[in-house]
Amino acid sequence: METAKITKVAGPVVVAKGLKNAKMYDVVKVSNRKLIGEIIELNKDLATIQVYEETSGVGPGEPVFSTDMPLSVELGPGLISSIYDGIQRPLDVLKASSGEFITRGAEADAIDRKKKWDFEPILKKGDKVISGDIIGTVQESSIVKHKIMVPYRIQGEIKEIYKDKFTVTDTIALIEDQEGSIHEIKMLQKWPVRGSRPYKKKLPPIEPLITGQRVIDTFFPVTKGGTACIPGPFGSGKTVVQHQISKWCDAEIILFIGCGERGNEMTDVLLEFPELIDPNSGKPLMERTILIANTSNMPVAAREASVYTGITIAEYYRDMGYNVALIADSTSRWAEAMREISGRLEEMPGEEGFPAYLGTRIASFYERSGRVKCLGSDDREATLSIVGAVSPPGGDLSEPVTQNTLRTVQVFWSLQDKLAYKRHFPAIDWLTSYSLYLSGLSEYYKKEIGEEYIETRDKSMALLQEEAELEEIVRLVGIDALSTHEKLILETARSIREDFLLQNAFDVTDSYSSIKKQFLILRLIIMFHENAEKVIKNGVTIEKLYALPVKAKIIRAKLIEEKNLKIFSEIEKEIVSQISSTTD
Amino acid sequence: MIKEYLTISEVSGPLIIVEKTIDVKYQELVEIELSSGEIRRGQVLEITEDKAVVQVFEGTTGINISNTKIRFLGKVIELPLSMDVLGRIFDGSGRPIDDGPQIIAEKKLDINGNPLNPYARDYPNDFIQTGISSIDVLNTLVRGQKLPIFSGSGLPHARLASQIARQAKVLGKEEKFAVVFAAMGITFEEANFFISDFRRTGAIEKSVMFVNLADNPAVERIITPRMALTCAEYLAFEKDMHVLVILTDMTNYCEALREVSAARKEVPGRRGYPGYLYTDLATLYERAGRIKDKKGSITMIPILTMPEDDKTHPIPDLTGYITEGQIILSRELHHKGIYPPINVLPSLSRLKDKGIGLNKTREDHANVMNQLFASYARGKEAKELAVILGDAALTEIDKKYVKLSDEFEEYFVKQGEDENRTIEESLNIGWNLLTIIPKVELKRIKDEFIEKYLPTDITTEDKDINVVKG
Ligand SMILES: Nc1ncnc2c1ncn2[C@@H]1O[C@H](COP(=O)(O)OP(=O)(O)OP(=O)(O)O)[C@@H](O)[C@H]1O
């Protein structure tokens, strides 16, 4: 192990002299306190290091120790339900060892070395294997079966495979490669965070990631393997939407990265997720969730790393064949961490002080998503979806992080503070948001729900667009300028907004809507509209229609529980009969 | 052994550069002795093998390159603490200015603190009744929350903050509480307003004040809130007290930070503020909260004046991105004579949802809150339309919404500076207002609550009486 001497300390950036064999992105330990750092620039014998912990009290002359290892994450059973900081230190273990406040130089294994897992072999002695082949499984949580894969760049024949209770560092199998050397296979693997994990082939995404959020699933869906961003000013609802997706989406593994955001939001997840039941598996949500929490008050360099730590773990579960969703709140804080480090390096700044490589970093992060054919001989398919929040300063979307993100992602959920002020949540603006997956998913919806779903959806969106135009007229000349039919359009659009789009995350029933229920609610509204259209020709007034008792039922349709969806057909009948009775 | 240096090579703004330094550490505390014998304090901002950049809290006026002595004290800035701090007034660097004795330290704490492990946090969910309807019902404050007041110059944020400090209580509990107050660059008058208000109500006994006035050194403002928060952490997490921290004015704090950043020739972010302003503010604001298995808590009310009342200015903007909501004051309401002039629509409490409802406030709270927001917003929108097109352009129903929004400001938002409404009183005023619009419009309220709480046959006069009685 090489040691060097510190020559400069400026906040999280430290320069050391004398690391001749160091490589870029190698991990080093700084000063005798052994603060964790990573080499981010090499210039002759000077290495610039970003330090993942507070550097106060560190000064020139103190030592720096090399480790010769790139910044890596530990992968293996025990990840699920964990909460880690940005460099994968388990926060629960740190609390137990060093108290409520995070002290410096604290070290802890990311994955418990003592815990024993029941390893269930799938393959047997003599089987030929290649990288990525699943040799056995471990029941990691009540939901997740952890698949133990042949590590990258190893192939050959299984010489031994054991069935027993093992720790992650025990040998569970022996593989002999072509050259005749024997590889001991353990459940614990490591992977450097800055490089993506390999797969065989990328495939186009074909299925929606169902989130249970009506405005998203019906109008602006994201796919399994797709990318979405959610920019918006403070308090517009980014975090709530992301929590909702983490809770209810139909991915099998959730990775939530709290990147430079509030501590209490992580506490919220930690308290709530073990209590909530996943509608797909019937088990507590925490049993499929991994949290990375590098909150705003935690060291900024570790914030920069947190995004990579998260995505590498996510890729690992994808490689097992799972549908994984990674939720990052907020990618702007990650970008700002890059800016801060770049500033200390005195790099030539690009737009608004961000480094010139901001765009490339954002693009290559989102590029790690996708639907893929995994390594291994069984050709299993898996997906990794990414949903990133963006926090534009002053809510101004022209800033570099938003712009660079919009260039890469396929779905844009545009949050408006005007809607949030009215407490129209989720405050996703239906006029400016978009999903480039919409048409590609039509087949899926047709098959799952029927042609009518797409018609109803398109009709509703058309009404919302018309509403915007009509409102413009009302603003100029007043409501009296509108025909009865136009007034009906306004009422129906209001109904779509309030009775369908508006969805209260904090109401037990309303929090999640199945795709089926989404369709049924929307169909009620459109049915009312179409039947009303017929009778207003005969002089029936809007007021009269509006006062029909069935209207109240439409308003409360979102509170109908999933198990009672048959009520909808009764309401539909009432719509037809009550509206036709208005002409009597 | 503490070495003394006479090797200043440069003085620039609040910074000095000291050469030929040996064994100096990042963020080390520095003592600067002027030729007059005056002692100032500073902190190392950057350190290379033989050169230290030091920021001087009291400013660099009078510092001379040739005969100013520099001593590096081998430690970071610490605040001496004991229970005797209660009732005391300190300057912005923690020195007593109330003629009382020095604090005999039971403990000395690094003012930068350490980041709280998110795993150790306990979620804030105890409702704090401030007695102010527009906060209690619509933007509920809970214990351990950080809820700033976004104000403008000339608006009554000081009166509002001290009303909250005076009236805040957790229902049904009598517990140890304290107020920690940090003034950064505010006027003597404003500081004096708080001090005399705390005296008047006896709160001074339970208060600790750190005061940096407008004519005190600007750079000192960088450490003032850290002193206050270190003191608050001590009282809350070592002495089990429920601490309310008031920080005013954060705008002056940020300007001090900008001054130092400019002197270091750092690449500026928006409007000249440093790129790390978000992170820096977060290390202050995130010190609020609760900790599992600890009795005490820190509730924080930072006050900031928005330059040109613009909430997209970096200071309110970045604050809003960190805090758990915001109370926004409106100049328009203030001009209408409404106190407190809280603009409820853009105001927000993110922690309200777990602090309200059955057993906390009242079962109908969430519904009433949502309905009032939606109805007031619709009334305001209709009113805007009426301004352009005249009242005639409004539908009958919109006219009712306009009436509701006017009365909402008059009876719900407006209240006396010493008027302390219970949560029931506030909710009932809300219900009275909701009688203005037809029952079918109450889309956000469950039928059972409408049955139970919606008053029947009520006139404006009754409402008025109700409010006065309340
Ligand atoms: N779907 C929803 N249902 C009900 N309330 C919501 C919903 N979405 C947002 N809210 C309300 O809006 C508040 C702010 O939302 P959130 O914390 O998600 O904002 P944000 O965009 O993440 O802000 P920041 O950028 O500051 O983190 C929430 O505390 C909640 O009160």
Ligand SMILES: [Mg+2]
């Ligand atoms: Mg958020």
